[in-house]
Amino acid sequence: MTEERPEYWRWDESCWLDETRDWRGGIVTAGVDVGSVSSQAVVCVDGGIYGYNSVRTGNSSPDSAQRALAGVLEKSGLQLSDIRHVVGTGYGRVNVPFAHKALTEIACHARGANYMAGPSVRTILDMGGQDCKAIRCDERGKVTQFLMNDKCAAGTGRGMEVIADLMQIQIGELGARSFDVDEEPPAVSSICVVFAKSEALGMLKAGYTKNKVIAAYCQAMAERVVALIERVGVEGDFFITGGIAKNSGVVKRIERLLGVTAVASRFDSQIAGALGAALFAHTLVMKQAAKAG
Known part of the structure:
Protein backbone atom coordinates (compact mmCIF):
# COMPACT_ATOMS: atom_id res chain seq x y z
CA MET A 1 0.00 0.00 0.00
CA THR A 2 1.43 3.38 -1.05
CA GLU A 3 1.81 5.88 1.77
CA GLU A 4 -0.14 9.07 1.14
CA ARG A 5 2.12 12.08 0.55
CA PRO A 6 1.57 15.02 2.94
CA GLU A 7 -0.06 18.05 1.34
CA TYR A 8 2.21 20.77 2.69
CA TRP A 9 0.47 23.42 0.60
CA ARG A 10 -2.94 22.78 2.17
CA TRP A 11 -4.01 25.70 4.37
CA ASP A 12 -6.66 25.43 7.08
CA GLU A 13 -10.24 25.88 5.94
CA SER A 14 -12.41 27.77 8.42
CA CYS A 15 -16.05 28.34 9.30
CA TRP A 16 -17.22 30.91 11.85
CA LEU A 17 -20.58 32.03 13.18
CA ASP A 18 -21.52 34.87 15.53
CA GLU A 19 -23.64 32.83 17.93
CA THR A 20 -24.61 35.94 19.91
CA ARG A 21 -26.78 37.11 17.01
CA ASP A 22 -30.09 35.81 15.69
CA TRP A 23 -30.70 36.10 11.96
CA ARG A 24 -34.46 35.68 12.32
CA GLY A 25 -36.32 38.93 11.67
CA GLY A 26 -33.29 40.60 10.13
CA ILE A 27 -32.32 41.38 6.55
CA VAL A 28 -30.10 38.46 5.54
CA THR A 29 -27.73 38.90 2.59
CA ALA A 30 -24.77 36.90 1.33
CA GLY A 31 -21.66 37.31 -0.75
CA VAL A 32 -19.78 34.46 -2.41
CA ASP A 33 -16.23 34.94 -3.65
CA VAL A 34 -15.09 32.11 -5.94
CA GLY A 35 -11.36 32.55 -6.42
CA SER A 36 -8.86 30.49 -8.38
CA VAL A 37 -7.49 28.88 -5.19
CA SER A 38 -10.06 29.51 -2.43
CA SER A 39 -13.77 30.25 -2.16
CA GLN A 40 -15.50 32.17 0.63
CA ALA A 41 -19.09 32.83 1.59
CA VAL A 42 -20.12 35.57 4.02
CA VAL A 43 -23.61 36.00 5.43
CA CYS A 44 -24.60 39.39 6.83
CA VAL A 45 -27.60 40.27 8.98
CA ASP A 46 -28.73 43.90 8.80
CA GLY A 47 -25.40 44.86 7.22
CA GLY A 48 -23.18 43.21 9.86
CA ILE A 49 -21.15 39.99 9.65
CA TYR A 50 -23.07 36.98 10.90
CA GLY A 51 -20.97 34.10 9.59
CA TYR A 52 -18.46 32.99 6.99
CA ASN A 53 -16.90 29.89 5.48
CA SER A 54 -13.60 29.56 3.60
CA VAL A 55 -12.85 26.46 1.52
CA ARG A 56 -10.49 25.30 -1.20
CA THR A 57 -11.80 25.97 -4.72
CA GLY A 58 -12.39 22.69 -6.58
CA ASN A 59 -12.67 21.89 -10.27
CA SER A 60 -16.15 23.42 -10.52
CA SER A 61 -16.94 27.05 -9.68
CA PRO A 62 -20.67 26.36 -9.07
CA ASP A 63 -19.82 23.45 -6.74
CA SER A 64 -17.21 25.56 -4.90
CA ALA A 65 -19.75 28.36 -4.42
CA GLN A 66 -22.33 25.94 -3.05
CA ARG A 67 -19.84 24.29 -0.66
CA ALA A 68 -18.73 27.68 0.65
CA LEU A 69 -22.26 28.85 1.42
CA ALA A 70 -23.39 25.44 2.69
CA GLY A 71 -20.89 25.68 5.55
CA VAL A 72 -22.63 28.76 6.96
CA LEU A 73 -26.14 27.47 6.24
CA GLU A 74 -25.53 24.16 8.01
CA LYS A 75 -23.99 25.82 11.07
CA SER A 76 -26.71 28.48 11.41
CA GLY A 77 -29.85 26.64 10.39
CA LEU A 78 -30.44 29.14 7.59
CA GLN A 79 -32.00 28.07 4.31
CA LEU A 80 -31.07 29.61 0.96
CA SER A 81 -34.65 30.92 0.79
CA ASP A 82 -34.01 32.97 3.96
CA ILE A 83 -31.34 35.02 2.17
CA ARG A 84 -32.82 38.13 0.55
CA HIS A 85 -30.03 38.83 -1.94
CA VAL A 86 -26.79 37.11 -2.99
CA VAL A 87 -23.90 38.76 -4.85
CA GLY A 88 -21.18 36.71 -6.54
CA THR A 89 -17.63 37.95 -6.98
CA GLY A 90 -14.14 36.70 -7.76
CA TYR A 91 -12.71 34.64 -10.58
CA GLY A 92 -15.88 32.52 -10.83
CA ARG A 93 -18.44 35.22 -10.05
CA VAL A 94 -20.59 34.52 -13.12
CA ASN A 95 -20.80 30.85 -12.11
CA VAL A 96 -22.43 31.28 -8.70
CA PRO A 97 -25.74 29.54 -9.51
CA PHE A 98 -27.83 31.17 -6.77
CA ALA A 99 -26.44 34.74 -7.10
CA HIS A 100 -28.77 37.59 -8.07
CA LYS A 101 -25.89 39.77 -9.26
CA ALA A 102 -22.14 39.58 -10.00
CA LEU A 103 -19.62 42.29 -9.10
CA THR A 104 -15.86 42.58 -9.61
CA GLU A 105 -13.57 41.43 -6.81
CA ILE A 106 -11.79 44.80 -6.86
CA ALA A 107 -14.94 46.66 -5.82
CA CYS A 108 -15.85 43.96 -3.28
CA HIS A 109 -12.40 43.82 -1.67
CA ALA A 110 -12.40 47.60 -1.21
CA ARG A 111 -15.87 47.52 0.37
CA GLY A 112 -14.93 44.57 2.58
CA ALA A 113 -11.67 46.20 3.69
CA ASN A 114 -13.59 49.36 4.59
CA TYR A 115 -15.74 47.28 6.97
CA MET A 116 -12.92 45.12 8.34
CA ALA A 117 -10.35 47.85 8.99
CA GLY A 118 -12.40 51.04 9.12
CA VAL A 263 -3.89 47.72 9.85
CA ALA A 264 -4.83 44.58 11.80
CA SER A 265 -8.33 43.12 11.79
CA ARG A 266 -10.01 40.49 13.94
CA PHE A 267 -11.62 39.00 10.84
CA ASP A 268 -10.07 36.45 8.48
CA SER A 269 -8.20 38.34 5.74
CA GLN A 270 -9.51 35.91 3.10
CA ILE A 271 -13.17 36.93 3.50
CA ALA A 272 -12.81 40.56 2.35
CA GLY A 273 -14.17 39.96 -1.16
CA ALA A 274 -17.14 37.88 -0.03
CA LEU A 275 -17.85 40.35 2.77
CA GLY A 276 -17.86 43.25 0.34
CA ALA A 277 -20.25 41.31 -1.90
CA ALA A 278 -22.60 40.65 1.04
CA LEU A 279 -22.53 44.35 1.98
CA PHE A 280 -23.31 45.35 -1.61
CA ALA A 281 -26.20 42.87 -1.47
CA HIS A 282 -27.53 44.59 1.66
CA THR A 283 -27.29 48.00 -0.02
CA LEU A 284 -29.23 46.69 -3.02
CA VAL A 285 -31.99 45.31 -0.76
CA MET A 286 -32.27 48.65 1.05
CA LYS A 287 -32.45 50.55 -2.25
CA GLN A 288 -35.18 48.24 -3.51
CA ALA A 289 -37.12 48.73 -0.27
CA ALA A 290 -36.78 52.51 -0.55
CA LYS A 291 -38.10 52.47 -4.12
CA ALA A 292 -41.00 50.22 -3.14
CA GLY A 293 -41.82 52.51 -0.21
Whole structure:
Protein backbone atom coordinates (compact mmCIF):
# COMPACT_ATOMS: atom_id res chain seq x y z
CA MET A 1 0.00 0.00 0.00
CA THR A 2 1.43 3.38 -1.05
CA GLU A 3 1.81 5.88 1.77
CA GLU A 4 -0.14 9.07 1.14
CA ARG A 5 2.12 12.08 0.55
CA PRO A 6 1.57 15.02 2.94
CA GLU A 7 -0.06 18.05 1.34
CA TYR A 8 2.21 20.77 2.69
CA TRP A 9 0.47 23.42 0.60
CA ARG A 10 -2.94 22.78 2.17
CA TRP A 11 -4.01 25.70 4.37
CA ASP A 12 -6.66 25.43 7.08
CA GLU A 13 -10.24 25.88 5.94
CA SER A 14 -12.41 27.77 8.42
CA CYS A 15 -16.05 28.34 9.30
CA TRP A 16 -17.22 30.91 11.85
CA LEU A 17 -20.58 32.03 13.18
CA ASP A 18 -21.52 34.87 15.53
CA GLU A 19 -23.64 32.83 17.93
CA THR A 20 -24.61 35.94 19.91
CA ARG A 21 -26.78 37.11 17.01
CA ASP A 22 -30.09 35.81 15.69
CA TRP A 23 -30.70 36.10 11.96
CA ARG A 24 -34.46 35.68 12.32
CA GLY A 25 -36.32 38.93 11.67
CA GLY A 26 -33.29 40.60 10.13
CA ILE A 27 -32.32 41.38 6.55
CA VAL A 28 -30.10 38.46 5.54
CA THR A 29 -27.73 38.90 2.59
CA ALA A 30 -24.77 36.90 1.33
CA GLY A 31 -21.66 37.31 -0.75
CA VAL A 32 -19.78 34.46 -2.41
CA ASP A 33 -16.23 34.94 -3.65
CA VAL A 34 -15.09 32.11 -5.94
CA GLY A 35 -11.36 32.55 -6.42
CA SER A 36 -8.86 30.49 -8.38
CA VAL A 37 -7.49 28.88 -5.19
CA SER A 38 -10.06 29.51 -2.43
CA SER A 39 -13.77 30.25 -2.16
CA GLN A 40 -15.50 32.17 0.63
CA ALA A 41 -19.09 32.83 1.59
CA VAL A 42 -20.12 35.57 4.02
CA VAL A 43 -23.61 36.00 5.43
CA CYS A 44 -24.60 39.39 6.83
CA VAL A 45 -27.60 40.27 8.98
CA ASP A 46 -28.73 43.90 8.80
CA GLY A 47 -25.40 44.86 7.22
CA GLY A 48 -23.18 43.21 9.86
CA ILE A 49 -21.15 39.99 9.65
CA TYR A 50 -23.07 36.98 10.90
CA GLY A 51 -20.97 34.10 9.59
CA TYR A 52 -18.46 32.99 6.99
CA ASN A 53 -16.90 29.89 5.48
CA SER A 54 -13.60 29.56 3.60
CA VAL A 55 -12.85 26.46 1.52
CA ARG A 56 -10.49 25.30 -1.20
CA THR A 57 -11.80 25.97 -4.72
CA GLY A 58 -12.39 22.69 -6.58
CA ASN A 59 -12.67 21.89 -10.27
CA SER A 60 -16.15 23.42 -10.52
CA SER A 61 -16.94 27.05 -9.68
CA PRO A 62 -20.67 26.36 -9.07
CA ASP A 63 -19.82 23.45 -6.74
CA SER A 64 -17.21 25.56 -4.90
CA ALA A 65 -19.75 28.36 -4.42
CA GLN A 66 -22.33 25.94 -3.05
CA ARG A 67 -19.84 24.29 -0.66
CA ALA A 68 -18.73 27.68 0.65
CA LEU A 69 -22.26 28.85 1.42
CA ALA A 70 -23.39 25.44 2.69
CA GLY A 71 -20.89 25.68 5.55
CA VAL A 72 -22.63 28.76 6.96
CA LEU A 73 -26.14 27.47 6.24
CA GLU A 74 -25.53 24.16 8.01
CA LYS A 75 -23.99 25.82 11.07
CA SER A 76 -26.71 28.48 11.41
CA GLY A 77 -29.85 26.64 10.39
CA LEU A 78 -30.44 29.14 7.59
CA GLN A 79 -32.00 28.07 4.31
CA LEU A 80 -31.07 29.61 0.96
CA SER A 81 -34.65 30.92 0.79
CA ASP A 82 -34.01 32.97 3.96
CA ILE A 83 -31.34 35.02 2.17
CA ARG A 84 -32.82 38.13 0.55
CA HIS A 85 -30.03 38.83 -1.94
CA VAL A 86 -26.79 37.11 -2.99
CA VAL A 87 -23.90 38.76 -4.85
CA GLY A 88 -21.18 36.71 -6.54
CA THR A 89 -17.63 37.95 -6.98
CA GLY A 90 -14.14 36.70 -7.76
CA TYR A 91 -12.71 34.64 -10.58
CA GLY A 92 -15.88 32.52 -10.83
CA ARG A 93 -18.44 35.22 -10.05
CA VAL A 94 -20.59 34.52 -13.12
CA ASN A 95 -20.80 30.85 -12.11
CA VAL A 96 -22.43 31.28 -8.70
CA PRO A 97 -25.74 29.54 -9.51
CA PHE A 98 -27.83 31.17 -6.77
CA ALA A 99 -26.44 34.74 -7.10
CA HIS A 100 -28.77 37.59 -8.07
CA LYS A 101 -25.89 39.77 -9.26
CA ALA A 102 -22.14 39.58 -10.00
CA LEU A 103 -19.62 42.29 -9.10
CA THR A 104 -15.86 42.58 -9.61
CA GLU A 105 -13.57 41.43 -6.81
CA ILE A 106 -11.79 44.80 -6.86
CA ALA A 107 -14.94 46.66 -5.82
CA CYS A 108 -15.85 43.96 -3.28
CA HIS A 109 -12.40 43.82 -1.67
CA ALA A 110 -12.40 47.60 -1.21
CA ARG A 111 -15.87 47.52 0.37
CA GLY A 112 -14.93 44.57 2.58
CA ALA A 113 -11.67 46.20 3.69
CA ASN A 114 -13.59 49.36 4.59
CA TYR A 115 -15.74 47.28 6.97
CA MET A 116 -12.92 45.12 8.34
CA ALA A 117 -10.35 47.85 8.99
CA GLY A 118 -12.40 51.04 9.12
CA PRO A 119 -13.09 54.08 6.90
CA SER A 120 -9.54 55.43 7.31
CA VAL A 121 -8.20 52.72 4.98
CA ARG A 122 -7.15 54.21 1.64
CA THR A 123 -4.68 51.68 0.23
CA ILE A 124 -5.43 47.96 -0.07
CA LEU A 125 -3.24 45.12 -1.22
CA ASP A 126 -5.17 42.03 -2.26
CA MET A 127 -2.82 39.06 -2.54
CA GLY A 128 -4.94 36.36 -4.12
CA GLY A 129 -4.26 32.84 -5.30
CA GLN A 130 -3.27 33.72 -8.87
CA ASP A 131 -3.07 37.51 -9.01
CA CYS A 132 -2.23 40.57 -6.96
CA LYS A 133 -4.07 43.91 -6.86
CA ALA A 134 -3.16 47.31 -5.44
CA ILE A 135 -6.31 49.34 -4.75
CA ARG A 136 -6.98 52.90 -3.63
CA CYS A 137 -10.37 53.77 -2.16
CA ASP A 138 -12.24 56.58 -0.43
CA GLU A 139 -13.77 56.69 3.06
CA ARG A 140 -16.81 54.69 1.90
CA GLY A 141 -14.73 51.90 0.41
CA LYS A 142 -15.36 53.03 -3.17
CA VAL A 143 -12.49 52.27 -5.57
CA THR A 144 -10.70 55.34 -6.92
CA GLN A 145 -7.73 53.60 -8.57
CA PHE A 146 -6.27 50.11 -8.97
CA LEU A 147 -3.51 48.13 -10.64
CA MET A 148 -3.41 44.39 -11.14
CA ASN A 149 -0.75 41.81 -11.85
CA ASP A 150 -2.04 38.50 -13.19
CA LYS A 151 0.80 37.53 -15.52
CA CYS A 152 2.53 35.11 -13.14
CA ALA A 153 1.81 33.22 -9.91
CA ALA A 154 4.92 34.67 -8.25
CA GLY A 155 3.79 37.06 -5.53
CA THR A 156 0.55 35.14 -5.01
CA GLY A 157 -0.86 32.41 -2.82
CA ARG A 158 -0.26 29.73 -5.44
CA GLY A 159 3.43 30.64 -5.58
CA MET A 160 3.70 30.21 -1.82
CA GLU A 161 1.95 26.84 -2.03
CA VAL A 162 4.59 25.67 -4.52
CA ILE A 163 7.38 26.71 -2.13
CA ALA A 164 5.66 24.96 0.81
CA ASP A 165 5.53 21.73 -1.16
CA LEU A 166 9.12 22.13 -2.34
CA MET A 167 10.43 22.73 1.19
CA GLN A 168 8.10 20.05 2.64
CA ILE A 169 6.99 22.50 5.35
CA GLN A 170 3.35 23.26 6.19
CA ILE A 171 2.32 26.51 4.54
CA GLY A 172 1.17 28.01 7.86
CA GLU A 173 4.71 27.70 9.24
CA LEU A 174 6.54 29.47 6.40
CA GLY A 175 6.22 33.01 7.76
CA ALA A 176 7.79 32.26 11.13
CA ARG A 177 10.44 30.01 9.58
CA SER A 178 11.53 32.84 7.24
CA PHE A 179 12.80 34.85 10.23
CA ASP A 180 14.69 31.95 11.80
CA VAL A 181 17.91 32.75 9.88
CA ASP A 182 21.34 34.00 10.91
CA GLU A 183 21.21 36.76 8.31
CA GLU A 184 18.71 37.96 5.73
CA PRO A 185 19.52 36.41 2.32
CA PRO A 186 19.07 38.27 -0.98
CA ALA A 187 15.72 37.76 -2.70
CA VAL A 188 15.42 35.10 -5.36
CA SER A 189 15.88 36.85 -8.69
CA SER A 190 13.21 35.12 -10.76
CA ILE A 191 9.76 36.64 -11.05
CA CYS A 192 8.27 33.49 -12.61
CA VAL A 193 7.24 30.89 -10.05
CA VAL A 194 8.61 28.06 -12.23
CA PHE A 195 12.07 29.64 -12.41
CA ALA A 196 11.87 30.70 -8.75
CA LYS A 197 11.30 27.04 -7.87
CA SER A 198 14.39 26.06 -9.87
CA GLU A 199 16.40 28.80 -8.19
CA ALA A 200 15.24 27.63 -4.76
CA LEU A 201 16.39 24.09 -5.57
CA GLY A 202 19.76 25.50 -6.63
CA MET A 203 20.05 27.38 -3.32
CA LEU A 204 19.38 24.17 -1.37
CA LYS A 205 22.07 22.35 -3.36
CA ALA A 206 24.46 25.24 -2.66
CA GLY A 207 24.04 24.70 1.09
CA TYR A 208 21.32 27.21 2.00
CA THR A 209 19.05 26.08 4.82
CA LYS A 210 15.34 25.68 4.10
CA ASN A 211 14.64 28.71 6.28
CA LYS A 212 17.03 30.86 4.22
CA VAL A 213 15.39 29.76 0.97
CA ILE A 214 11.95 30.60 2.41
CA ALA A 215 13.27 34.00 3.54
CA ALA A 216 14.66 34.68 0.06
CA TYR A 217 11.31 33.81 -1.52
CA CYS A 218 9.31 35.89 0.99
CA GLN A 219 11.59 38.84 0.25
CA ALA A 220 11.10 38.39 -3.49
CA MET A 221 7.31 38.31 -3.04
CA ALA A 222 7.44 41.44 -0.91
CA GLU A 223 9.59 43.32 -3.43
CA ARG A 224 7.33 42.28 -6.29
CA VAL A 225 4.10 43.51 -4.70
CA VAL A 226 5.66 46.67 -3.26
CA ALA A 227 6.61 47.70 -6.78
CA LEU A 228 2.92 47.38 -7.69
CA ILE A 229 1.72 49.28 -4.61
CA GLU A 230 4.15 52.14 -5.20
CA ARG A 231 2.65 52.68 -8.64
CA VAL A 232 -0.71 53.60 -7.07
CA GLY A 233 0.92 55.23 -4.04
CA VAL A 234 0.41 54.48 -0.36
CA GLU A 235 -1.97 56.95 1.24
CA GLY A 236 -3.80 56.82 4.55
CA ASP A 237 -4.13 53.53 6.36
CA PHE A 238 -2.87 50.41 4.58
CA PHE A 239 -4.64 47.05 4.68
CA ILE A 240 -3.83 43.63 3.23
CA THR A 241 -6.48 41.13 2.15
CA GLY A 242 -6.17 37.57 0.84
CA GLY A 243 -4.48 34.46 2.16
CA ILE A 244 -0.95 35.87 2.00
CA ALA A 245 -1.97 38.43 4.64
CA LYS A 246 -1.62 35.52 7.09
CA ASN A 247 2.05 35.03 6.16
CA SER A 248 4.11 37.20 8.52
CA GLY A 249 7.25 36.55 6.46
CA VAL A 250 5.76 38.43 3.51
CA VAL A 251 3.72 41.00 5.45
CA LYS A 252 6.55 42.20 7.69
CA ARG A 253 8.88 42.53 4.71
CA ILE A 254 6.26 44.55 2.83
CA GLU A 255 5.86 46.81 5.86
CA ARG A 256 9.63 47.22 6.10
CA LEU A 257 9.97 48.16 2.41
CA LEU A 258 7.04 50.61 2.50
CA GLY A 259 7.83 52.06 5.94
CA VAL A 260 4.23 51.55 7.08
CA THR A 261 2.39 49.11 9.34
CA ALA A 262 -0.64 47.32 7.92
CA VAL A 263 -3.89 47.72 9.85
CA ALA A 264 -4.83 44.58 11.80
CA SER A 265 -8.33 43.12 11.79
CA ARG A 266 -10.01 40.49 13.94
CA PHE A 267 -11.62 39.00 10.84
CA ASP A 268 -10.07 36.45 8.48
CA SER A 269 -8.20 38.34 5.74
CA GLN A 270 -9.51 35.91 3.10
CA ILE A 271 -13.17 36.93 3.50
CA ALA A 272 -12.81 40.56 2.35
CA GLY A 273 -14.17 39.96 -1.16
CA ALA A 274 -17.14 37.88 -0.03
CA LEU A 275 -17.85 40.35 2.77
CA GLY A 276 -17.86 43.25 0.34
CA ALA A 277 -20.25 41.31 -1.90
CA ALA A 278 -22.60 40.65 1.04
CA LEU A 279 -22.53 44.35 1.98
CA PHE A 280 -23.31 45.35 -1.61
CA ALA A 281 -26.20 42.87 -1.47
CA HIS A 282 -27.53 44.59 1.66
CA THR A 283 -27.29 48.00 -0.02
CA LEU A 284 -29.23 46.69 -3.02
CA VAL A 285 -31.99 45.31 -0.76
CA MET A 286 -32.27 48.65 1.05
CA LYS A 287 -32.45 50.55 -2.25
CA GLN A 288 -35.18 48.24 -3.51
CA ALA A 289 -37.12 48.73 -0.27
CA ALA A 290 -36.78 52.51 -0.55
CA LYS A 291 -38.10 52.47 -4.12
CA ALA A 292 -41.00 50.22 -3.14
CA GLY A 293 -41.82 52.51 -0.21
